[in-house]
């Protein structure tokens with residue numbers, strides 16, 4: 611790919627589309643939204659307002675870390691606390707597509723609708739990539755960030771137009787452009803993390819308590835597998851319990867899954883052959899450190915037939 615030409619074209623395109631208006635974008639800290647933020651700021655400067663929406667579904671310390679990382683690049687990011695709104699929208703929802711729908715609606719209609727109205731922005735810059743579009747259109751999974759490709763007229767529905775500068779790239783292409791722009795390795799090499807965040811790793815209802823469980827397990831998996839070179843590693847909370855034994859007492863505890871996969875573009879993935887001692891250590895830490903969890907599994911399923919996330 612000619613990264614230089616790509617950057618020039620997209621910056622120009624953003625300028626032309628937004629004209630002399632205001633735009634807004636949501637940064638999650640993932641490689642896609644980070645690249646859009648950098649391209650958007652190159653194109654629009656202070657006419658782009660970048661927000662980080664705390665949806666209660668983020669990893670440990672993530673909102674503060676992302677704001678700090680961009681402050682280091684002189685890009686101001688506003689932290690918007692929408693935790694209660696997302697938790698309320700997810701209460702009682704167990705169907706995976708309904709969960710995604712609840713998150714999408716809260717994000718685009720409720721929270722963004724309000725921010726856009728307040729700021730007078732007419733455009734939302736979005737980090738949609740080609741794989742997101744393909745999987746949604748193929749009906750595999752409704753990706754959080756797909757709207758117009760599903761026939762949603764965002765102007766009519768939400769009051770703003772969506773601009774998608776990365777819609778022709780896959781994950782490897784996004785990383786290539788990040789490296790070309792000399793963005794910190796923390797961004798360019800960052801492991802993918804889905805927009806609906808930890809909700810994609812909770813089977814069944816998303817509650818504060820269940821989020822705390824998966825968040826703690828995620829931190830352990832990320833600490834232990836950092837540097838293993840895999841494409842993505844994560845923890846998933848199942849919606850079931852199994853009999854266990856702790857301190858000579860029966861315990862009907864929760865079940866966590868560790869997933870670690872190799873991939874280049876997330877369309878297909880192979881399971882990483884992690885060394886046995888590493889797996890044992892992760893499992894040991896999860897069942898001793900995470901309250902109410904008494905069983906840990908390693909997922910051996912490639913994509914396809916499984917997807918990487920569980921929801």
Ligand code: XMP
Pocket residue numbers: 745751752753754755802803804805806810842876913916917918919920
């Ligand atoms: P799946 O689970 O579909 O995931 O095999 C493929 C890749 O995409 C990420 N993913 C998402 N990213 N919004 C995103 O921005 C989403 O709704 C979403 N769902 C999955 C996932 O982490 C993996 O890297």
